[in-house]
Amino acid sequence: KSLAIVGCPFSGGQPRAGVDQGPIHLIHAGLPKQLEELGWKVHFDGHHQFEDVSAAIGPDSPIGKLKNPRRVSKVCEEVAKVVGEHAKNGQLPVTLGGDHSLAMGTISGTFEKYPDACVVWVDAHADINTTDTTDSGNIHGMPVSFLLGLGEKVEEFKWVKPVLKPSRLVYIGLRDVDAGEKRILKENNIKAFSMHEVDKYGIGKVVEMALDHVNPNRDRPIHLSFDVDALDPTVAPSTGTPVRGGLTFREGHYICEAIYETGCLVALDIMEVNPSLRDAESVRQTVAVGCSLARSALGETLL
Ligand SMILES: N[C@](CCCC[B-](O)(O)O)(CCN1CCCCC1)C(=O)O
Ligand SMILES: [Mn+2]
């Protein structure tokens, strides 16, 4: 079994400097070796080209409210190619962010190889704003709407195909959803297990119900997109949009362990680790959590 680490040093989907340094911190914390120790053949050719692509974009004036639109679009298009390539080569892409706008690229890449895939989106946020509903214009709050083909088309993003169907998407960990996003979730009948459901049913039942919804026979490829801000800020403090009342360390890891157990995982994103926002110990802790989530999703067990 082989995987490809796709480091994406990219911060254009949001305003806070530093999230582009997420990949290098996860790698310097030893993630490649840790995954080899789990028995994976690890392919890793530092994806510097994302910096080149990003740098090659000249002035990137907003389009409507959207910020850095050309930069985000170009980098995500390149990510889709790289992730799709690795998937086709039989390597499980492990994408390290970088902000969550990158999921436009990773999930597009996954669906190239696995058109019948489903997506488990673990996040405090729904990331489903359209050009009409976004208040911030930060594209890391929008990738899901592009992947579903919602809202009015934006010329710069015409490469994004509506590969994702609402019935193939499920959320776990939501607790900071904008009014416009709540409307979109309802209108599209999108299944979401917020922290209220996690409290009510427990994480074991929530994951079972989530998978029953998108993968009833456990025979569909799963793309797990994990935003570390799904975890409580005491667990993953150094991230751009922390929201209190999040998943415990164990709840976060249980999701990853349970998804690995299905044997259906085909792609993993570990997003929004920003090593420049907090003190050294908080940064170390957040990076360590990113690494351990990845290990749990890729076969590390407690016994
Ligand atoms: N929904 C937000 C946050 C998006 C977070 C993206 B993620 O999950 O990748 O980290 C927040 C919008 N708005 C900000 C001001 C206060 C009200 C919510 C947005 O900017 O669209
Ligand atoms: Mn590669």
Ligand SMILES: [Mn+2]
């Ligand atoms: Mn997110």
Ligand SMILES: [Mn+2]
């Ligand atoms: Mn988030």
